[in-house]
Amino acid sequence: MTARIVLQQADITRALTRISHEILESNRGSRGLVLLGIPTRGVVLADRLGAILDQIEPWSGAVGALDVTMYRDDLAKNPTRAPSPTSIPEDGIDGKTVVLVDDVLYSGRTIRAALDALSDLGRPRAVRLAVLVDRGHRELPIRADFVGKNLPTSVEERINVRLEETDGTDEVTIE
Amino acid sequence: MRHLLSTRDLDRDTAVGILDVAADMADVATREVKKLPTLRGKTVVNLFFEDSTRTRVSFEVAAKRLSADVINFSAKGSSISKGESLKDTAQTLAAMGADAVVIRHGSSGAPRVLADSGWIDAGIVNAGDGTHEHPTQALLDAFTMRRRLHGNAARGKDLNGLRVTIVGDVLHSRVARSNVWLLGALGASVRIVAPATLLPMGIEEWPVEVGYDLDEAMDAGPDVVMMLRIQAERMSAAFFPTAREYSRQWGLDDERAARLPAGSIVMHPGPMNRGLEISAGAADSARSVVLEQVANGVSIRMAVLYLLLSGTGEVGA
Structure with a gap:
């Protein structure tokens, strides 16, 4: 099966810029914002969102990473995963508005794990979810607040998100 | 990783991988909730035929931080002092559903015997065997x-x-x-x-x-x-x-x-x-x-138990 490009570099940048504005709008500024990327590509996206937010208005939030490996419900069914580092702002997440950032939203199980991981780290005021691609097929009652692109897919298809920082190129393909 | 019996079995990349996982585990100790749900429902048996404080406690803390159930089993005050053999002890533990056995034994090679014998299907961690390895x-x-x-x-x-x-x-x-x-x-x-x-x-x-x-x-x-x-x-x-x-x-x-x-x-x-x-x-x-060595011991043992007990065996991305 051949891969078809659905988002190119400019599309990704535009989507992230729009999401940044939406985040600022819903939060009424960047006060108390914490963007937490879910490894691997969510961390890259969170960094980019942070950089864009910084350009839009004076940025008083923080960017970090949240590893969910140890909270997954499919650990026993897959090869052992090596965890990634978690980095949380110095002053914690208590009372903050946490925006979880991931590349693809699919079954929702990763986000379920992220919510569990988050509750062991503190008690945020609110938790939001930003994803670059929402491909449907949810298995849990979870939805994204900020979506780059809704991509109706079949379960057999594969969505590949490639980013400059991790893969050397910016594109989203479907195969 | 199926068992951890000897550092001779570890090549550079595997060893560095274990240290990296341990670094993530070390972060857990600095959090408010010092617990991960990762090994919920798994049973870790500490089988100690020799005296030990820090190693046994360290393994116990590590297993508990990962939400595993821990059973401590020392030679004193058990049927071992009545003359039960390693084989019978292992089969008893297997029948009780142990997922991992942390063993310390006075005889070099006892963990290897346990791992290779087929008496028990659990992952074996060598916690010190005679004058062989730790x-x-x-x-x-x-x-x-x-x-x-x-x-x-x-x-x-x-x-x-x-x-x-x-x-x-x-x-x-x-x-x-x-x-x-x-x-x-x-x-x-x-x-x-x-x-x-x-x-x-x-x-x-x-x-x-x-x-x-x-x-x-x-x-x-x-x-x-x-x-x-x-x-x-x-x-x-x-x-x-x-x-x-x-x-x-x-x-x-x-x-x-x-x-x-x-x-x-x-x-x-x-x-x-x-x-x-x-x-x-x-x-x-x-x-x-x-x-510092003592504190790091908990992180390393968490990493080892995680790598042994989670997943289908092979290491993936």
């Missing part, structure tokens, strides 16, 4: 060295170029053996200093440099000095004339510790014989990382 101790030592060497940027790095001097009773020391193989795999260079009577047969085959003079070794300015415990309980013959003579020749006293270059660290696997192989001054000095 892999988690070597891993936590390497982890401690790596943190000192690379600080927060340690992820993915080995110990290339580090100069480690191991001093003392190498003959009876499983810690020394495990460390020699692991440090070799991680690229450190190891020098062993001991009285000739406390060196094992065949040490010329080891990937180490052997010396007999501690003062000379101190003057060489090693990055790490690892003191080994004088194991009175394993000594059936006289290996040195008196404790005082040993201490004078091969003990790390205040004066020798002071001669080490700035930044060098002093390690000891514990329990320490203060005044014998290490002076109280050296043990409590700023160079000493003994307590």
Whole structure:
């Protein structure tokens, strides 16, 4: 099966810029914002969102990473995963508005794990979810607040998100 | 990873991988909720045929932080003292549904027997077998060295170029053996200093440099000095004339510790014989990382239990 490009570099940048504005709008500024990327590509996206937010208005939030490996419900069914580092702002997440950032939203199980991981780290005021691609097929009652692109897919298809920082190129393909 | 029996089985990448996972586990200890749900529903049995405080407690804390159930089983006060064999004990544990067995045994090779026998299907972790190996101790030592060497940027790095001097009773020391193989795999260079009577047969085959003079070794300015415990309980013959003579020749006293270059660290696997192989001054000095070793032990054991018990066996991305 051949891969078809659905988002190119400019599309990704535009989507992230729009999401940044939406985040600022819903939060009424960047006060108390914490963007937490879910490894691997969510961390890259969170960094980019942070950089864009910084350009839009004076940025008083923080960017970090949240590893969910140890909270997954499919650990026993897959090869052992090596965890990634978690980095949380110095002053914690208590009372903050946490925006979880991931590349693809699919079954929702990763986000379920992220919510569990988050509750062991503190008690945020609110938790939001930003994803670059929402491909449907949810298995849990979870939805994204900020979506780059809704991509109706079949379960057999594969969505590949490639980013400059991790893969050397910016594109989203479907195969 | 199916079992952890010997550091000889670990190549550089596997060892670095374990240290990286341990670094993530170490972060858990700094959080408010010091617990992960990862091994919920798994049972870890601590099967200890020899006395131990820190290793057993360390494994227990590690398993509990990962939400596993822990059963402590020591030879004293169990059916072992009635003469039950290792085979029957293993089969009993298997029937009770143990997922991992952490075993310490006085006989070298007992964990290997347990792993290869087919008596039990659980993952086996060697927590010290006779005078053979103590892999988690070597891993936590390497982890401690790596943190000192690379600080927060340690992820993915080995110990290339580090100069480690191991001093003392190498003959009876499983810690020394495990460390020699692991440090070799991680690229450190190891020098062993001991009285000739406390060196094992065949040490010329080891990937180490052997010396007999501690003062000379101190003057060489090693990055790490690892003191080994004088194991009175394993000594059936006289290996040195008196404790005082040993201490004078091969003990790390205040004066020798002071001669080490700035930044060098002093390690000891514990329990320490203060005044014998290490002076109280050296043990409590700023160079000493003994307590760091204990804290890192929990992280390493969490990493090992995680790698053993989660997943279908093979390591993936």
